[in-house]
Each structure stands twice: as C-alpha cells, then as structure tokens.
Amino acid sequence: MIEFEHVCKRFGDHVVIDDLSLRIADGEFFVLVGPSGSGKSTLLRTVNRLIHVDAGTVRVDGEDVATRDVETLRRGIGYAIQSVGLFPHRTVAENIATVPRLLHWPEDAVRARVAELIDMLRLDEPDIADRYPHTLSGGQQQRVGVARALAARPRIVLMDEPFGALDPLTRESLQTSLKAIQRETATTILFVTHDMDEAFGLGDRVGLMLDGKLIQVGAPLAFLRHPADERVRDFVGGTRARLRELAVRTVRDSMRGGEHAEGEPVDAAASLQDALGAMLAQGRDRLPVRDGIEHVGAIVLADLVLRP
C-alpha cells in the first residue's frame, strides 16, 4: 500500500507537486499518466526517497518513508526506469541478482530466482544469462531491467516509463508480460507513462496528472465515459476516446451469449479492438466467440458502435 498525503514539492519557484493526496491499494496496478513536466516521475520518486518531499507524508505499508533507513527502504521496493540502467560490467544473471545479493540471499536461492525470472520474462535465448547487456536488443535489455526490479519479490514496484523507448511491437509484448506477472504475484505497481493507451491497457486505476495535481483518478472506462473536465477530455483524445474504449473493454462484456456466427472465432478475453481488427481482417460483421475451446456466443459490429 502506498499513501500520499498532502504531498508538496517545488524546485526553486516551480511547484512540481501541489498538495497531492492519493492512496494505492495492495495488489493494485496504478498508472500515473500525464504530459512531460506534470510531476508524475517526481511523485514516483518520492516513494523510494530519490526525491524528498517539502511537505506532507508518503507512507509505504503504513510507515512514513522519511523515518525508514533509506537503503533498506529502497531494497524493499522494485525500481525500473526508461533508460534501464543495466550495469554494463555485469552479465544478465548478475544484473538480475543485484538486489537479492544486496539483501544477502543465499547463493542457491539467488540462482534459482534468476532462472525463474529469465523464464518469466521470456528471456529464453540460449546462454542469455551469461551475456553482457551491450549484446542485447533494447527490448531484451528492458526485460532484464524489469526482471531486476522484480528479483527480490518486492511487494511494491515503481516503474518510470519503462517501455517508453521501445518499438510498438516490443512494447506491447512487454506490457502483456508485465500485466500477467502482476496479476499472478499480486504486486503493487506504480507505473508512470505519458502514453494514454499504455495507461488504459495496464492500469486497474489511472491517475491523470497535470501541473502537479491529480485531475482525475479512476478506472480506465470512467475516464473515457465521464471525463472530469475539458482537459481530461482533450487528453483522452476527444472523439478518439471511443476508439480507446474498444481497447479497454473485452469481448465478454459485449457479446451475445449463445448466438452463432461464421468465421474464425475470437477469444472472450480479447479486447473489442482485437475483435474489430478480426472483423476487418475477415470482412465479416459478426464473429463467433470462444472461451478456451468452448463456443460461448457471437460478437456483432453494431454492438461495438452502440453506446452502452
């Protein structure tokens, strides 16, 4: 659990965080989204005290971070950044093992955990564990960065635009990996991005930050359907908000149970965007839906267009 209570931070005359309060629950995937300079990265860094607040309190699991020993605090919180920051003189395995080693885990526990993470983040090229970071692609480097952040099984992970520098395909694949891992491990993740689609795709809840203030906090759909004001409406993309909505909603929510259709089936857990893509690809306006291998219904183009 992460709590911000009336947090203020200024750099010189510039107010970066303006009396901000927020509570992130255990196991929640919370995404802070906003344009550059909105204060979202600064807010994230107050949690592991890379930045000190001027006023207010930041609490992790109920404890004021200002009262904690800073190294112990940081070793207990995962941290991944856009520039990755792998240690160039250490192999992939050594990089991943960083925090467990700082915490003096027994060596066989470290080795087992590294192997587990290499598997979990699908770093499955042969001998990748013994390679050095400069031999990896950007996507692989960031996978190692994420593995390193998760290595000591922290209950809280901070991620500062970790996928910002990756190409769209790689980014999407990493987002999928991360979301699955987060669900499985019930880790609390505070994730910063300026990409609305990424925020809506990943976040259980999203907080939109502008000029050091949280303008709106809520589930992705709430943003799209009930934007708090014009600025939020602009940020979520005006008329394109409806298009974004398709990415957030699943086929399961809009399908007609029990009905039949011709064509290649789509999965019930897929997004409506995927379903629309499949319809376009197959040239059909209705497609069968399956859940696993079981046929469960049909999805119809007209239902996508309808306002729920």
Added chain:
Amino acid sequence: MKLAVTLAVLVALLLALPHAAPLFHAWQPSLPHPLYTRTSFLALTLAHLSLVLAATLAAVAIGLSLGILATRPLGRSLLPTVRAVAVIGQTFPPVAVLAIAVPLLGFGAAPTLFALVLYGVLPVLGQAVAGLDQVPAAALHAADGMGYGRWRRLRDVELPLAAGPIMVGIRLSAIVSVGTATIGSAVGATTLGSPIVEGLVGNNPAYVVQGALLVGVLALTVDAALAAVERRVRRSDRR
C-alpha cells in the same frame, strides 16, 4: 607477449652488461674506465624500480582519492581547482622541482620521490575523473534506486566501470616516473640515472649509454606489464 620480450631483453642486458667492458673499450678506446662499476646494474635497476613503485603507489592513492572526491556531488565545485593545480604542477620542469625540494628535504631519494609523486598524480587524477564521469548516468540512477549505499555504489559500480581509464592513468604515471627518476641522481638518489649523470659530468659517453639503455628497456617493460593489467581490467568491463 610483448611483456615476455621486453622482460627477456632486460634480463639479457642485466646479465651481459657487466661483461661488456671490452665492447665499450673498443668503441671508446681513450676511456680509462669503459664500464660503470660503482654500483652493480642490478642494484641500480632495483633501486630505480622501487623508487618508481613507491612514487606510483603514492600518486595513485592521491590521484584516485582526489578524483573520487572531485566527482562526488559535494566535491564537484572543487573539480576545476583540483585540475588547475594538477596541471600547473605538471608544467614545472622536474629539475626546478628538485631544486626547490632539496633545501626542504635534503639530498637523496626523498626529493626525487617528491618530484615523481608530483608528476605522477596528474595522469591518475585526470583519468580517474574522466573514467568516473563516463559511467552511464542511468546505471548510477538505477543503483541509487535499488538501495546501493554511497560507498557500495562507488566500489561495486563506479570504480569497476572506470577501471579501464584509471589503468591508463596509472600506466602513464608509471612510465613518466621511470623516465623522470633518472634526474633524481643529480641530487644524490641511487637510480639508473647515476651512470648517466656521472657520464655527463665526467665526459664518459659509455656510462651514459649503459644507463640510458637500461632505463629505456625498463620503461618498455613497465609499460608492457601495465598494458597487460589494463587489458585484463578492460576485458571485465564489457560495453
């Protein structure tokens, strides 16, 4: 492998020179003493080497400390001053440094050591600052975020990543010392400069050649040895 060659040449020289009197006599028949015999060449070489070793160790300790200090957030403002002082120190001619040091430290090894350290610090300092400065900022930021303490970050991340450039500085510092130490014999230190100085004063070119040969080969050997260390250090610094 270069090290093996230079080392072999050095050993061969040390073995052959004491028996080379006929050779130098043939070259300079007018000289009554064609071979330097006041101290054995081996003793001279060892004395020279220990002076260089002591000076280089001191220069590394001072240069590295200053370099680390100057790259800490609190020491940043000192960096231009530290650099300027080191550069000015470097521009004094060695002979002038010795001339100033002798009244303070007396004759012999002490003023020589002082001069060698003074000259040895700058390359180490410069390379330490350059090396520490080029450690990727992202790696440092990540290290901080993961809970490395200041000292641990320096020891486990910064120094290993700066080791290549720092070794270049150490190598440079040692080579300069090997050359400069010869001048120490002008103020009474026992080095391979002794035959050179005595040869120049006593108009004995054979002495000069004997000293110069050994100094030259010694410099090459030290350089090759440190180059081997540098290669090893760089191999572990992949990027």
